[in-house]
Amino acid sequence: MKIEILIKDSCFGDFTPRTYNTEDDDIRSILIDVCRFIEYQVDFNVSGFGQDRWPVDTGTDLAVFLEQLPETMKSLKIRQPTNIDFYEQGIERYLKFSHSDINDIYKISCTSNTNWNPDPEVEKIHTPELLEMLSNVKDTFIRIMTKLSPMIINHPWVMEWKNT
Numbered sequence: 327m328k329i330e331i332l333i334k335d336s337c338f339g340d341f342t343p344r345t346y347n348t349e350d351d352d353i354r355s356i357l358i359d360v361c362r363f364i365e366y367q368v369d370f371n372v373s374g375f376g377q378d379r380w381p382v383d384t385g386t387d388l389a390v391f392l393e394q395l396p397e398t399m400k401s402l403k404i405r406q407p408t409n410i411d412f413y414e415q416g417i418e419r420y421l422k423f424s425h426s427d428i429n430d431i432y433k434i435s436c437t438s439n440t441n442w443n444p445d446p447e448v449e450k451i452h453t454p455e456l457l458e459m460l461s462n463v464k465d466t467f468i469r470i471m472t473k474l475s476p477m478i479i480n481h482p483w484v485m486e487w488k489n490t
Contacts, residue, residue, distance in 0.1 A: 327374030327434055327449050329459055331388070331466040335367040341474040346481070353483040354393050360471060360478065361389040368470065372412075375436040375444035386414050392467060396490035398423075399460055402432070402453065416440075425453065432456055464488070 341363050346355055365385040372380040372391075382388070394410050401408035405425040412419045418439035423432050430453045436444040451459075468488050472479045 327451060328371070329391070329463055330371050331463050331470075332369040332371060333367065333466070333470070334369060336473070338364060338367055338470070338474055341478070343475055343478050343481075346483070353487050354389065356478065356481060356483060357389040357392050357487075358386075360467075360474065361385055361392070363474070364470060374434075374449055375446060377442070377444075380412075380417065380419070382412065382417055387412060387417060388467075390414055392464075392487075395460060395464055396487055399457065399464070400490060402457055402460070405430075405453065419444075423456075430454070 341360070343356070344359065362385045365383070368384050368388075370382055370384045370388040370391070372382050372387075374380075382391075390412060391410065398408050398410055402423065402425075405427075407425065408423045410421045410423075412421075419442075420437045420439070422435040422437070424435070425432050431450050432453055434449050434451065436447060436449075438444060468479070471484065478484060
């Protein structure tokens, strides 16, 4: 399994954040706005379970993934079970992470709610390697937000997201 963000063009242009309302918005609103803004300059790549390139996009699926990332990483660091749900229409895949004390490995089970079937259904990865891969995705996205706008990177919701 591999998850990464690749920057194709680092000239992101001028991102002007909108005003976020605590009643209608949360971190997901910011993640969606940023992901849609960078959609054509960044590739979000996920592979594994027999498919070299999952049908994910930067505009929607990256935001869905990033929303879950801090809690997922928190669980992984303490070797607890966790999951990531790619719930958007067209991808609809669910990853379940189960830790094994033997060799500090996570077993990742993939379930599909589409016609696609994972083969293999389970992959294994060493916990430090998994954490490094996910940290790289998070760090890359933080660098992108920092470049886009000081207002966004310093927004309280983003500060909480990046420090979780």
